[in-house]
Amino acid sequence: MTIARRSLLLAGFAWPVLAAVAAEPVTATDVLGRTVTLPAPAKRIVLAQGRQLNALGLIHPDPISLLAGWGNDLERQNADGLARYRARFPATDAVPIVGDGGTANGFSLERAIALGPDLVVLSRSLAGTRRGPGDLVERLEAAGIPVAVVDFFLDPLRDTVPSLRALGRLIGRSDQAERLITFYEERMARVAQRIAGAPRPSVFIHAHAGGYDCCMTAGQGTFNAFINAAGGHNIAAAMVPGATGQIGLEQLIGADPDIYVATGGTHLAKTGGLVLGLGVGEADAAASFGKLLATPALATLSAIEKRRAFGFWHLFNDTPLHVVAIELLAKWFHPERFADIDPAATLAEGARFSAIPLDGTLWIAAPKA
Missing domain, CATH: 3.40.50.1980 (Nitrogenase molybdenum iron protein domain)
Known part of the structure; x- marks a missing residue:
């Protein structure tokens, strides 16, 4: 049996101490082409889909510290990953739930607004589930809450890089995001080069x-x-x-x-x-x-x-x-x-x-x- 198993128990444990981030405005472009501007890097984020912690945890050493609230879909989608967050970051269980971010009607707009976040992060699917007067993006912005739409699921080859770049800028971690993007793009380019002309x-x-x-x-x-x-x-x-x-x-x-x-x-x-x-x-x-x-x-x-x-x-x-x-x-x-x-x-x-x-x-x- 050919099985690949790699224990990376020390991964992520050697982060440098974060330098203080100047409270200056930050601007990013999300995957819908919207310009999102914050007065300072976000420190109270609502992740409408909890599983987007998968990305946030690649560009910030303590992503839990940034959360004002999140959807509970990570428990269902990636219980083992959640267990690792709970083990390393005890504050994980104290993050307020804003509904089930994995379903079209599961996200609670009212709970999210009540938490007073400085940014709400939506996936493409959630941003597109309510149209016209009930549009989720419009309703959050009408409440004075900035919204960024990022996505790693529906069209990952198109959206991964701009999503990482937007998140990096909005949380003041552009350097880390760009290093990850370089890693990603180099390996994707290597695959593309090697399969060129090969029968499928x-x-x-x-x-x-x-x-x-x-x-x-x-x-x-x-x-x-x-x-x-x-x-x-x-x-x-x-x-x-x-x-x-x-x-x-x-x-x-x-x-x-x-x-x-x-x-x-x-x-x-x-x-x-x-x-x-x-x-x-x-x-x-x-x-x-x-x-x-x-x-x-x-x-x-x-x-x-x-x-x-x-x-x-x-x-x-x-x-x-x-x-x-x-x-x-x-x-x-x-x-x-x-x-x-x-x-x-x-x-x-x-x-x-x-x-x-x-x-x-x-x-x-x-x-x-």
């Missing part, structure tokens, strides 16, 4: 693999962008019109992709799915992956018969460190072109930016025949 294998991404009826997948959404960037062809792109959706098992078997990639997380442990993620041991990951590949219907796929079956952490889908997932995919799709590329080294370098350790089994490959 057909790929199926099995999202939340083993935890639900077969088969959840990506249509035009995040993982489709990952596949394209890594030099593959997503077979579900023509079958699923939205960002995500479900195809029938018969469709999958009929398409018989060259490569099968499952996504997993600790949220699938209770349902018998693929278990990968922060804090996951190699044995647990291997057992869950073996069980998945032995599923009678899936076992008939050529990709699984030929050991061209892989898995990675589902939550690479909402962090700037998705560059690691794209390197993994590129190496799996084009092993001859990426023989000297080590995604674990890329993860280790990316983890140096992180406020929490990024240890665990985050990807896996079928054993060689």
Whole structure:
């Protein structure tokens, strides 16, 4: 069993002491092209989606100290990451909840306003859920609260860099954000250069693999962008019109992709799915992956018969460190072109930016025949 597991327990623990930030106005452009100006770097932020802490924690050594409130979706989306924040930053549990930021109607505008934040950060999906007179951006601004829209999910290859740059400027951490952007862009450029002119294998991404009826997948959404960037062809792109959706098992078997990639997380442990993620041991990951590949219907796929079956952490889908997932995919799709590329080294370098350790089994490959 080829399993990649890297313990980065010291990641993020060697931050320099922050210099005092002058109380001067800061200006940034968000992903909607809006100009956002604050009288000073934000110190009381409401994250409408709690999972955007994934990005904030890459550009600030103590992101919890900046929070006036947040959505409770991180508990559901990334419980292991949240546990690491709780362990390192005891104030995590004292941050007020402003509803469920993972749903269109879950965010409480009233709670957010009552907290008196100096900035509210919305994702594209939340910024677009209320239109006309009820527009969430307009209502917050009408209450005198600045709003920045950043996103790492819907179109990550377009939005990651401007989102990081905007967040960096708005919290007075531009230097750190620019270092992260340089790291990100250099590795993305390396992948693009190496896949140029290569034939594109057909790929199926099995999202939340083993935890639900077969088969959840990506249509035009995040993982489709990952596949394209890594030099593959997503077979579900023509079958699923939205960002995500479900195809029938018969469709999958009929398409018989060259490569099968499952996504997993600790949220699938209770349902018998693929278990990968922060804090996951190699044995647990291997057992869950073996069980998945032995599923009678899936076992008939050529990709699984030929050991061209892989898995990675589902939550690479909402962090700037998705560059690691794209390197993994590129190496799996084009092993001859990426023989000297080590995604674990890329993860280790990316983890140096992180406020929490990024240890665990985050990807896996079928054993060689």
